[in-house]
Every structure is written in C-alpha cells, then in structure tokens.
Amino acid sequence: MKLTETHTTTNVDVRVIGVGGAGCSSLIRLQECGSSSLSMLGIDTGSAAQNLPNDIESITIGNGFGSGGNSETAVEHFSEAELAVEDFVEEADVVIILAGLGRGTGSGLSPRIADIARRSGALTIAAVNMPFEFEGRFRNQSAVQAHSALKNATDAVITMNNDDLSKLNSASSSLNGAFQLADLNIANAVRAITTELESSPERRAAVLQSLGDAGDSVVLAGSSDGLHAGRTAVSEAFDSTSSEFSRVASVVIHVEGGIGLSLGQVAEAVTELRVKVGRRADVHVSSQRLIGMGQELKVTLVLAGIELVRQVEEQPSRLTRVKERQSVVPTVSVFETEAPKRTRGPVLLPTG
Numbered sequence: 642m643k644l645t646e647t648h649t650t651t652n653v654d655v656r657v658i659g660v661g662g663a664g665c666s667s668l669i670r671l672q673e674c675g676s677s678s679l680s681m682l683g684i685d686t687g688s689a690a691q692n693l694p695n696d697i698e699s700i701t702i703g704n705g706f707g708s709g710g711n712s713e714t715a716v717e718h719f720s721e722a723e724l725a726v727e728d729f730v731e732e733a734d735v736v737i738i739l740a741g742l743g744r745g746t747g748s749g750l751s752p753r754i755a756d757i758a759r760r761s762g763a764l765t766i767a768a769v770n771m772p773f774e775f776e777g778r779f780r781n782q783s784a785v786q787a788h789s790a791l792k793n794a795t796d797a798v799i800t801m802n803n804d805d806l807s808k809l810n811s812a813s814s815s816l817n818g819a820f821q822l823a824d825l826n827i828a829n830a831v832r833a834i835t836t837e838l839e840s841s842p843e844r845r846a847a848v849l850q851s852l853g854d855a856g857d858s859v860v861l862a863g864s865s866d867g868l869h870a871g872r873t874a875v876s877e878a879f880d881s882t883s884s885e886f887s888r889v890a891s892v893v894i895h896v897e898g899g900i901g902l903s904l905g906q907v908a909e910a911v912t913e914l915r916v917k918v919g920r921r922a923d924v925h926v927s928s929q930r931l932i933g934m935g936q937e938l939k940v941t942l943v944l945a946g947i948e949l950v951r952q953v954e955e956q957p958s959r960l961t962r963v964k965e966r967q968s969v970v971p972t973v974s975v976f977e978t979e980a981p982k983r984t985r986g987p988v989l990l991p992t993g
C-alpha cells in the first residue's frame with residue numbers, strides 16, 4: 642500500500658451540465674457546496690433552468706412547461722440547444738452530466754448531450770439518479786432505458802439509487818428531503834471527482850483511468866460523529882445500499898469534517914473502506930475541513946468498476962478475467978486540502 646500526500650494542483654477544465662428539473666437542482670446544490678468555480682450550464686424544457694442563479698448559464702427549450710414526462714417530446718426540441726451545448730463543451734477536458742432519470746427531459750436529452758461532449762474529445766461522465774420504486778414501473782423502465790443509452794454515450798455512469806436514499810433518510814422524512822439528499826450526494830460525488838482531477842497529474846491520470854475503465858459506478862454516502870466517526874460513516878454508507886459488491890475496481894473517497902478533522906480519522910475511514918472493498922481496489926482519498934461542520938464527519942464514496950453479487954454468479958466475461966489477472970498492486974493516494982482560514986476565534990478544537 643502506497644501513501645502519498647500532495648498539494649499540487651493542475652488546471653483541468655471541468656464543465657458540468659444539469660439536465661431537467663433534477664439536474665438543474667443538483668447544479669444549485671453543487672454551487673452551494675463550494676464548487677462555484679466550475680463552469681455550469683442548466684438545460685430544461687420546464688422552468689428549472691430559468692430559475693437558476695445568474696452565474697449558471699441556462700437554456701430553456703420548448704414552451705417552458707416541461708415535456709410532460711415524455712422523452713420524445715424533449716428530444717424533439719433538442720435542436721434548439723444543440724449549438725449552445727457544442728459551444729459549452731468545446732475544449733473541456735471533462736464534462737459531467739447530471740440528471741434524474743425516469744421522466745422526459747433528463748432521460749431524453751442526457752444521452753444526446755453526452756454524445757456531443759464525447760465527440761468534442763472530453764472525458765464524459767454522467768452522474769444520475771434512478772427513480773424510487775414507488776414512482777412506478779413506467780418511470781423505472783424508462784430510467785433503465787435511458788441509463789443504458791447513457792452507458793453507450795459516456796465514458797462512465799455514476800448511479801445513485803433513490804431507494805437507497807430512503808434507507809439513509811428516516812422513513813418519516815419528506816420526499817423533498819430525500820431529493821435534497823440525492824442532490825447533495827451527487828454534488829459531493831462531483832466534488833470528490835473534481836478535487837481528484839485538480840490534484841497532481843499522476844492522481845488525475847489514475848482517477849481518469851479508473852473512471853474511464855469502469856463499467857458501472859455507484860455513489861454511497863454516510864455521516865457520523867464522535868469516536869470512530871471515520872469508520873462509522875463508511876459503514877453507514879455501505880449499510881445505505883441493498884446492493885452487495887463482489888468486486889470493486891477503484892474507489893474515490895471524499896471525507897469532510899470540521900476544522901478538527903484529523904488525518905487519523907481519514908485513515909480510519911480508509912481502513913474500513915478496505916475491509917468493505919478488499920485489498921485489490923485502487924483507492925483515491927481527498928479530504929476537506931469546513932468550519933461549519935463541527936464534530937460531524939461525512940464520507941462520499943464513488944465505487945467504480947463494480948460487480949454486484951448476483952451478476953457474479955453468472956460466468957465472468959473474458960475481459961473481466963483478463964483484467965483480474967492484470968490487476969496491479971493497489972495504491973492509496975491521500976490528498977488533504979488546506980484548512981480554511983478562521984475569521985473568528987478562538988474556538989475549542991476537538992482532539993484528533
């Protein structure tokens with residue numbers, strides 16, 4: 642296991658496109674989470690793009706009343722946005738597309754947008770929500786279709802299952818609360834990835850390779866406080882999903898905590914992660930101290946190149962077997978962002 646610490650930053654041109662109501666709402670959350678320096682564009686057939694803050698570019702297509710859940714209607718109007726999308730992704734190194742799948746706009750347009758981004762030469766990643774089961778069979782089927790179109794059009798799809806969120810959230814909490822949590826998780830995942838991409842060239846290459854090679858990826862999140870918060874937060878993240886992973890090729894883990902967040906807590910989170918994903922996975926770690934977080938510690942995990950337990954019972958593909966044989970010594974890379982400057986004080990710091 643290799644532990645490296647680096648503070649180098651490189652300029653990677655990352656552009657983020659939110660599509661449909663959910664995609665636009667994830668953009669706002671991403672901005673609130675401190676990623677305001679990213680270039681962002683929102684596209685919707687409804688009112689979501691119009692309602693974005695001024696510093697996020699926006700395009701409304703069609704009549705501004707939404708597609709009524711019909712992806713074909715959304716696609717019919719896509720020509721109105723095509724040129725603007727081409728302009729927006731031009732010369733980007735990485736394009737990240739955010740959408741909730743299952744209704745019209747996000748499902749219909751995100752594969753089209755991914756196509757344009759990939760043709761421009763950018764590494765193209767989609768981070769999407771799959772609908773709740775209770776949203777019905779129709780939405781779930783159309784989400785699955787859109788998901789497979791996205792897999793063909795992108796380098797990697799990071800998937801968040803809304804049903805997993807309901808486990809994380811208490812049963813009594815509102816649907817809006819669950820969606821806010823979905824937005825937050827997607828935003829954290831994007832931030833974890835962009836933090837990695839903007840670190841040293843080697844780390845950037847490692848992350849691009851793991852995401853680019855990955856088949857399926859999934860985002861998990863957990864939080865905890867108190868003794869062993871790092872370990873408990875990672876456990877909670879894995880408890881939040883009903884999926885069991887028989888293989889995980891690589892993980893991007895982003896740890897956030899108050900200004901007392903210690904390297905020991907981060908190391909504890911990574912150790913627990915190793916227990917969950919095994920020693921063969923490559924692990925990329927970033928962490929951030931935020932003044933408002935107090936004792937709380939949050940982890941966001943992007944597991945890439947996953948195989949679920951039920952998939953493995955089938956014969957593994959030749960490609961998988963070859964990859965297993967070629968798998969190199971796993972690495973752990975650790976990157977710690979600078980502590981924020983305190984404007985007020987003194988404050989009692991929790992001990993590490």
Ligand SMILES: Nc1nc2c(ncn2[C@@H]2O[C@H](COP(=O)(O)OP(=O)(O)OP(=O)(O)O)[C@@H](O)[C@H]2O)c(=O)[nH]1
Nearest residue numbers: 661662663708710741743744745746747772820823
């Ligand atoms: N993350 C997140 N997901 C949402 C939100 N609202 C809805 N969703 C999920 O995203 C899916 C798509 O919903 P929307 O984004 O509202 O739909 P749309 O893409 O704008 O499509 P139309 O409104 O039919 O044109 C839904 O089935 C929900 O599962 C939200 O605010 N945040």
Ligand SMILES: [Mg+2]
Nearest residue numbers: 661662687707
């Ligand atoms: Mg909509």
